[in-house]
Amino acid sequence: MTNKLYNLVIVGYGGMGSYHAKLLKENQTINVIGTFDILEERRIAALVDGYKVYESYEAVLADKNVDLVLIATPNDVHKEIAIAALNANKHVICEKPVTIYSEDLKEIMKVAEATQRKFVVHQNRRWDKDFLTIKKIYDETIIGNVFHIESRVQGANGIPGDWRHLKAPGGGMLLDWGVHLLDQLLFMVDSKITNVYANLSYVLGDEVDDGFQTIITFENGSTALIEVGTTNFIQLPRWYVKGTAGTAVIEDWNITGKIVTQNFGVDFEAPKPIQAGQGLTKTMAPPSEAAVSTSDLPEVDQTMESFYDNVISVIEEKAEPIVKNTEVLRVLRLIETIFKAAETNEVFKDFDTY
Amino acid sequence: MTNKLYNLVIVGYGGMGSYHAKLLKENQTINVIGTFDILEERRIAALVDGYKVYESYEAVLADKNVDLVLIATPNDVHKEIAIAALNANKHVICEKPVTIYSEDLKEIMKVAEATQRKFVVHQNRRWDKDFLTIKKIYDETIIGNVFHIESRVQGANGIPGDWRHLKAPGGGMLLDWGVHLLDQLLFMVDSKITNVYANLSYVLGDEVDDGFQTIITFENGSTALIEVGTTNFIQLPRWYVKGTAGTAVIEDWNITGKIVTQNFGVDFEAPKPIQAGQGLTKTMAPPSEAAVSTSDLPEVDQTMESFYDNVISVIEEKAEPIVKNTEVLRVLRLIETIFKAAETNEVFKDFDTY
Numbered sequence: 001m002t003n004k005l006y007n008l009v010i011v012g013y014g015g016m017g018s019y020h021a022k023l024l025k026e027n028q029t030i031n032v033i034g035t036f037d038i039l040e041e042r043r044i045a046a047l048v049d050g051y052k053v054y055e056s057y058e059a060v061l062a063d064k065n066v067d068l069v070l071i072a073t074p075n076d077v078h079k080e081i082a083i084a085a086l087n088a089n090k091h092v093i094c095e096k097p098v099t100i101y102s103e104d105l106k107e108i109m110k111v112a113e114a115t116q117r118k119f120v121v122h123q124n125r126r127w128d129k130d131f132l133t134i135k136k137i138y139d140e141t142i143i144g145n146v147f148h149i150e151s152r153v154q155g156a157n158g159i160p161g162d163w164r165h166l167k168a169p170g171g172g173m174l175l176d177w178g179v180h181l182l183d184q185l186l187f188m189v190d191s192k193i194t195n196v197y198a199n200l201s202y203v204l205g206d207e208v209d210d211g212f213q214t215i216i217t218f219e220n221g222s223t224a225l226i227e228v229g230t231t232n233f234i235q236l237p238r239w240y241v242k243g244t245a246g247t248a249v250i251e252d253w254n255i256t257g258k259i260v261t262q263n264f265g266v267d268f269e270a271p272k273p274i275q276a277g278q279g280l281t282k283t284m285a286p287p288s289e290a291a292v293s294t295s296d297l298p299e300v301d302q303t304m305e306s307f308y309d310n311v312i313s314v315i316e317e318k319a320e321p322i323v324k325n326t327e328v329l330r331v332l333r334l335i336e337t338i339f340k341a342a343e344t345n346e347v348f349k350d351f352d353t354y
Numbered sequence: 355m356t357n358k359l360y361n362l363v364i365v366g367y368g369g370m371g372s373y374h375a376k377l378l379k380e381n382q383t384i385n386v387i388g389t390f391d392i393l394e395e396r397r398i399a400a401l402v403d404g405y406k407v408y409e410s411y412e413a414v415l416a417d418k419n420v421d422l423v424l425i426a427t428p429n430d431v432h433k434e435i436a437i438a439a440l441n442a443n444k445h446v447i448c449e450k451p452v453t454i455y456s457e458d459l460k461e462i463m464k465v466a467e468a469t470q471r472k473f474v475v476h477q478n479r480r481w482d483k484d485f486l487t488i489k490k491i492y493d494e495t496i497i498g499n500v501f502h503i504e505s506r507v508q509g510a511n512g513i514p515g516d517w518r519h520l521k522a523p524g525g526g527m528l529l530d531w532g533v534h535l536l537d538q539l540l541f542m543v544d545s546k547i548t549n550v551y552a553n554l555s556y557v558l559g560d561e562v563d564d565g566f567q568t569i570i571t572f573e574n575g576s577t578a579l580i581e582v583g584t585t586n587f588i589q590l591p592r593w594y595v596k597g598t599a600g601t602a603v604i605e606d607w608n609i610t611g612k613i614v615t616q617n618f619g620v621d622f623e624a625p626k627p628i629q630a631g632q633g634l635t636k637t638m639a640p641p642s643e644a645a646v647s648t649s650d651l652p653e654v655d656q657t658m659e660s661f662y663d664n665v666i667s668v669i670e671e672k673a674e675p676i677v678k679n680t681e682v683l684r685v686l687r688l689i690e691t692i693f694k695a696a697e698t699n700e701v702f703k704d705f706d707t708y
Contacts, residue, residue: 019634128631147557155638156601156616156646157625177637195699197551199569199577203501203598213569213579215553217699223553225567230637233601233614233646240590244557247510247587253630260587262510271511276607277482278661280373283531283584284509292510292587307632345549345571345701 006030006312008093009060011081012073013037013046016095020070021049029312030068036060057081061088068311071095074163075170079104082119086111091118091315097179100170102332109325120311123323125180126187127307130250132300133257134239135188137248142298143261144245149189149224151181151239154232158204165206172208174200174335177228183331191220192352198338203231214338219352250297259295266290360384360666362447363414365435366427367391367400368516370449374424375403383666384422390414411435415442422665425449428517429524433458436473440465445472445669451533454524456686463679474665477677479534480541481661484604486654487611488593489542491602496652497615498599503543503578505535505593508586512558519560526562528554528689531582536692537685545574546706552692557585568692573706604651613649620644 006029010017013035024032034052036059037043043053054060060069061084069085070093071078079099085092086108098121099105112119125131138146164171195217200209211229218224237257239250246261268290273282304322305313313319334351341348360383364371367389378386388406390413391397397407408414414423415438423439424447425432433453439446440462452475453459466473479485492500518525549571554563565583572578591611593604600615622644627636658676659667667673688705695702 015634124632128633130631148555153630153635153638155635156614156641157637157639160637173637197569197701199571201502213577215551215567215569217553223567229596231596233596233616233641234594234603234612236590236594240588242583242585249588253628258588260510262587274607276507277484278478279482280369281507281509282369283511283514283527284507285511287510287587345703347551347699347701349699 004029006067006315007033007065008068008070009033009054009063009066010035010051010070010072011037011057011060012071012095013042014072017042017070017072018045018049020072021051024308027308030308033065034060057084061085061090066090068093075100075175076168079108082108083111086115086117086119089115089117091311092120093311094119094121096121096123096183097170097175097332097335098328099332100175102329102336105325105329105332109329112325118311118315118321119325120314120321121323121325121328122307123180123183123328124307125184126323127302127304128184129300130238130253130255131184131188132302133250133255133297134241134248136298136300137241137243137259138188140298141243143241143243143248143259146241146243147222148242149185149222149239150227150241151185151224152227152229152236153177153181153238154227154229154235156231156233158230159206159208159210165208167207172206173211173228173230174209174338178212178226178338179331179335181226181228182334183327185216185224185226186327186331186334189218189220189222189224191218191222193217193334194219194349194352196334196337196341196348196351198342200339200342201229201231212338212342214341246292248297255297257297259297261293261295263291263293358383360421360669361387361419362422362424363387363408363417363420364389364405364424364426365391365411365414366425366449367396368426371396371424371426372399372403374426375405378662381662384662387419388414411438415439415444420444422447429454429529430522433462436462437465440469440471440473443469443471445665446474447665448473448475450475450477450537451524451529451686451689452682453686454529456683456690459679459683459686463683466679472665472669472675473679474668474675475677475679475682476661477534477537477682478661479538480677481656481658482538483654484592484607484609485538485542486656487604487609487651488595488602490652490654491595491597491613492542494652495597497595497597497602497613500595500597501576502596503539503576503593504581504595505539505578506581506583506590507531507535507592508581508583508589510585510587512584513560513562513564519562521561526560527565527582527584528563528692532566532580532692533685533689535580535582536688537681539570539578539580540681540685540688543572543574543576543578545572545576547571547688548573548703548706550688550691550695550702550705552696554693554696555583555585566692566696568695600646602651609651611651613651615647615649617645617647
């Protein structure tokens, strides 16, 4: 890689800001030289953790030693902080969702272009092992051609604290976990979206969604059911994926799961009808033993550059960003479409016509 | 009950017809006195099973000893067989789906009204123990007010044999298992439908659907995801139901499952963040132990009259039908709406405006 050390300031020292600080301790190229937060308690937390605390954001921007600004504030102020940093000749790493509205991201992208600075969004869940396992199954057609994907995260703890309960700063679960699950989906499936249906949940009585289900149809014929729930006391599997030759399931973050595939070209008995409630069913009976094979999930070898390393490679013009801003923009447009689809109870068909 | 013995003829001696014959052996009030089928092999099967075989349907209708006709033929001929039987002064039990089109059921209902004969559809899965367990949870608010219901059957054997592969006789899974799952849903949820979204699957290359997902929204704010699959090598739970105080799951026909409910008014620790892929999550962390209780599914006591007994009670004017024709008609209209919604990729909002 490089010999240069890049100095980074974390703006917004809450949950994600301090999490970045911890992760970056192990990074050899990026050096966290300070933090900025408007809240006194967060400044104290940063000092306790051993970081310099800037007195103002202007002071961060004026510091010629700062190469990179990492934004981990509420979502509604990402844009102004990002644009100011780019104009002050800093590169920017920004937490997700990058902005609440796609128009705001377009503005940031224009400034990044004009200032020739790099702006990269922290869509870190492209590196999640559960996702990479499914992506490998998808890319290598391990269960044949995948035609249906179900991707869920289900919690029982409601919406997490503070601003995520509020609409103005970009709260709600679609903009929180939703942006990850949709980003993973669009990163994996290389096809235009033809239909978007969505249903937001407001059962907790917040002004923002506490979860959602969306069904997305692609031009290649495949479908996806994406769900975030915060009122689920029992969890369905994290991933459930159907291919033309089998089904794959990942239960949880520990990558518990399996693959069951059809044995083609093998003579086997027809399934025997089973008693199901008040009736017999052959349709829903388990296939005969010789008809299917059960196997472990594939191992993924981590070949993608890490997020932070990729940011540095991008700055040094050595690599393309793994998280491209055009992709982030498409996900944000999809989120806007999901909001509209849920609000109007309509299927949106004009998403990918551009 | 009654002392009279009712003589029944089974028309269509295939899978369901012969299944009825077996079940009715144990019934004290209904006597299977014969069968009729247009296929030679089915007539032989009936003879082997010890049943008289009528030479023609006219002979069945002309036989004054016949009180009841049970129709278990392909769906497209239910109507003419039913109307002929009613006009010949017979009562009728009809397999599901009663007809392919709701207009046909309306015609049958008119003839039943005019002839003062009873016409009852065999929606037997209202008696399924898994369904009755969920209905008890729903009715008795065991997990609070239920606001989301997922009801699935998933097989790996494709569409079952013969005419169910074909469009004309009413094949496909929406008209097969779909009619059961939708009948159960509408029998349980007493609310108007406001939105119908649906997605049919044609992955097996048949001219009829090999499965579907539909999301139905009710006026009372609750939602339902109903799914039938025949290309699922791994099965998701049969039922997954969310209430304001907890979640219930039934895995399979053996009624394996559990209920997890929230402990209200108890002081407990906030959930601890867990590592999930590349990030920490508190939202999706398991609740602290004191926050929830796990319990067994409730036992259901079978208090509903059996299907056949209810038919006799209805004939003797001693009871209302458990399966009302107006309910069957509503389910059939819903199926028609699901077909339209899937075909046009539109959300249908005018289903229950009548």
